[in-house]
């Protein structure tokens with residue numbers, strides 16, 4: 254739950270040196286916000302007993318982990334003070350509404366008695382949190398605002414920096430993000446781009462892949478993997494998947510190599526890496542590029558090395574549903590080669606180098622500075638979120654076993670640590686997947702199918718001449734898999750609810 258902390262609560266907490274309520278509001282389960290306009294009021298109150306600079310530093314320390322909510326100028330101007338409430342309190346009500354918070358915590362509940370918002374006192378908080386956690390009746394796949402309190406102050410700072418600078422495309426924020434993502438992926442270079450799809454396209458272009466060339470990839474992946482191959486004029490050559498990891502079958506990859514093969518595009522699906530050692534051996538032997546589709550796998554590891562550093566190129570997406578997501582579209586290509594890095598930087602801007610001189614044809618693959626800023630604000634939290642996802646996966650594992658459901662469900666297996674669980678995928682036996690999905694949805698447990706149709710069966714790839722039965726493991730996976738809510742913000746109680754509902758479906 255998320256609450257606005259009324260200035261009375263903060264002033265009293267600091268004056269009495271009793272920070273219990275503030276501490277409770279920087280938990281995974283509850284977050285606290287303070288209205289920016291109230292900071293000066295709190296400071297004035299504290300200054301009655303403290304020197305101004307002491308009051309300031311005490312306030313700053315006490316608000317660690319509390320997000321500062323700012324209304325826009327228009328919102329402030331549109332909010333009239335009422336006869337029952339002073340201006341600041343009217344703004345507090347407006348903040349709770351605008352930020353969709355669960356209520357206000359105050360020492361003066363009577364002030365807000367006539368408002369529509371939920372009002373509680375600090376001593377009521379523990380019980381309310383307990384009751385709220387116990388009464389799970391909904392499990393969304395994703396709840397992006399749940400992580401806002403963690404990132405808000407930094408994200409807002411980044412947005413303001415960019416807007417005030419007037420520098421919106423590429424520039425210093427993007428350079429900083431590239432540096433930090435490269436370090437995170439343990440590679441020397443990274444190029445920020447407009448999406449994961451453009452990351453794939455840019456890598457293919459930098460590898461000089463085009464008409465007449467073949468690129469081997471999995472048939473069981475998001476469309477962009479093969480779509481980007483086709484957009485270069487090359488031919489995607491599909492292989493089936495390993496039934497345990499859902500990733501490309503290495504033996505079939507070997508068998509699919511022809512004199513026209515230029516690259517292999519392994520997809521680290523759901524957040525677990527492809528078995529890269531035999532793939533790297535194949536690539537070396539046949540002089541092929543390896544372009545990792547790591548769009549679901551930032552932070553994933555294979556034999557101690559991070560995704561993005563396992564091939565010639567690592568392609569990442571910062572679509573909002575990925576483990577590291579922007580407030581819009583963005584992507585990144587990582588590489589260990591300085592030549593490929595330099596080439597991608599030129600291709601990203603229409604092959605232009607120097608300005609208005611073009612030696613090659615590239616595209617507009619630029620990332621904007623606002624997205625880079627948001628991602629800079631989020632990146633320091635990524636490892637924590639990966640740990641939360643992994644803990645959630647382990648919890649499902651334990652709960653499903655305890656519930657005796659493993660005859661009905663095949664649980665995902667971490668074959669190559671570490672899996673980062675962009676998705677938690679179970680297989681549902683005996684043709685019951687769609688019925689289970691419908692039932693869970695009816696019980697407000699969100700679940701999804703990734704992906705219902707393999708790429709070799711897509712209409713737009715008809716001319717590749719595939720038919721049903723060509724890749725039986727992928728087709729089977731399309732009919733059996735179901736993704737359950739596993740994101741970092743999903744609580745243990747929500748998982749228990751999801752497992753309980755799954756159990757009632759099977760009993």
Ligand SMILES: *Cc1c(COP(=O)(O)O)cnc(C)c1O
Nearest residue numbers: 448449450475477548549570572
């Ligand atoms: C998300 C995703 C992409 C595409 O990324 P966008 O940022 O949406 O363009 C490509 N491949 C895979 C496997 C993905 O999951």
